[in-house]
Amino acid sequence: MDRRSPFPSTYPWTKAPVIAQAPMLNIAGPELATAVSAAGGIGFIAGGNDVSNLEGKLQKAEQLVREYKAAEGSPDQNRLQLYDGSNLPVGVGFLSWGADLKMALPLIIRYRPCAVWLFAPPNSAADQVPWVEGIRTQTGGSVTIWVQVGSVEDATDAVVKLQPDVLVVQGSDGGGHGLQHSASIVSLVPEIIDHLDAKPSVNANDSLKPKIVAAGGLVDGRGVAVALTLGAEAVVMGTRFLASLEVPIPKGYQQAIIEASDGGIHTIRSAVYDRVRGFLSWPPKYSPRGIVNQTHTDFVAGKVTEQQNYELYQQALKKGNPGYGPNGRLATFAGTAVGLVKEILPAGEIVRRTRKETESILKIDRLAKL
Numbered sequence: 001m002d003r004r005s006p007f008p009s010t011y012p013w014t015k016a017p018v019i020a021q022a023p024m025l026n027i028a029g030p031e032l033a034t035a036v037s038a039a040g041g042i043g044f045i046a047g048g049n050d051v052s053n054l055e056g057k058l059q060k061a062e063q064l065v066r067e068y069k070a071a072e073g074s075p076d077q078n079r080l081q082l083y084d085g086s087n088l089p090v091g092v093g094f095l096s097w098g099a100d101l102k103m104a105l106p107l108i109i110r111y112r113p114c115a116v117w118l119f120a121p122p123n124s125a126a127d128q129v130p131w132v133e134g135i136r137t138q139t140g141g142s143v144t145i146w147v148q149v150g151s152v153e154d155a156t157d158a159v160v161k162l163q164p165d166v167l168v169v170q171g172s173d174g175g176g177h178g179l180q181h182s183a184s185i186v187s188l189v190p191e192i193i194d195h196l197d198a199k200p201s202v203n204a205n206d207s208l209k210p211k212i213v214a215a216g217g218l219v220d221g222r223g224v225a226v227a228l229t230l231g232a233e234a235v236v237m238g239t240r241f242l243a244s245l246e247v248p249i250p251k252g253y254q255q256a257i258i259e260a261s262d263g264g265i266h267t268i269r270s271a272v273y274d275r276v277r278g279f280l281s282w283p284p285k286y287s288p289r290g291i292v293n294q295t296h297t298d299f300v301a302g303k304v305t306e307q308q309n310y311e312l313y314q315q316a317l318k319k320g321n322p323g324y325g326p327n328g329r330l331a332t333f334a335g336t337a338v339g340l341v342k343e344i345l346p347a348g349e350i351v352r353r354t355r356k357e358t359e360s361i362l363k364i365d366r367l368a369k370l
């Protein structure tokens, strides 16, 4: 990837400002990822920490891409018609603390996703070196490397050790897992850019400079315009796509997203949501942001023990949809911008609308350079 060239020349079906969709564990499947890419964004399938069922998802994505390419309609609605490259026009995201490289690499070689996204190494970026080396060597560099980080320190570590093509800068507002201690993209994106610019080893060598993408709290054109103004070249949205037609989440979860407001108050980053689910392998500096509900409030108020909270959670699981919402107990991961998400839409429509809103806020000549 030529890091000085705009996103659409590396990912030819995309349209600036490029909106990527986060590889949300158990949520971002081939239907969502291909719909986002067909609308001119970059969709990511969640490979997560367990790669054993990834091949079926990649096969399905291949089939959907073939269907999009063969479908009628204007390229404005279906930009995959414009794409004749050999990489799959969707990426795959992996959780570095759990995913197995030996299982993942043959799939990456066979299906050639346009990008591999790495997040949350057990210790540091050094853990991700075998992934980056393996992918680059075995795919001749045709699969680009995206690394998500949440601090200046982790950004520097990733750039020096991995030289990612794209650095996804995840701010504190983001839904799902992120650093327990973090800043919003408003300061984090420019601080990382300034820090990398000031680092002689990085600044002297253009091939070390990744493209910067902002994630966390972005759900519409107003947020995207801000992220681009801060210096990001593209954005990632996760929470916004929870209210899309293509996500296989329970109706109760989706309803809780639509109904939530005032995300700074009604969402919280809390490791309690991992413990009640028995999800204990995350490195300790990460915890998930989700809608505040009884699982969190009862525990911090000392009304339940760890064990009681776990058991109550198992009971809530049996309830299904009514187990969600502020008075429910089920983990409902979402970011602070959830209060701006009011409508369930097709994912492609979300991408097109957000792009249009951004265009009308920013001058078109700024977008032409992205």
Ligand SMILES: Cc1cc2nc3c(=O)[nH]c(=O)nc-3n(C[C@H](O)[C@H](O)[C@H](O)COP(=O)(O)O)c2cc1C
Pocket: 022, 023, 024, 025, 026, 027, 046, 048, 093, 094, 095, 118, 119, 148, 170, 173, 174, 175, 176, 177, 215, 216, 217, 218, 236, 237, 238, 239, 240, 333, 334, 335, 336, 337
């Ligand atoms: C429900 C949910 C699940 C997520 N799962 C993952 C994941 O498996 N891997 C990952 O790298 N990021 C994951 N994230 C974080 C996203 O990569 C991204 O940083 C975040 O969604 C951006 O903030 P936003 O939700 O405000 O758009 C998840 C986010 C959400 C909302």
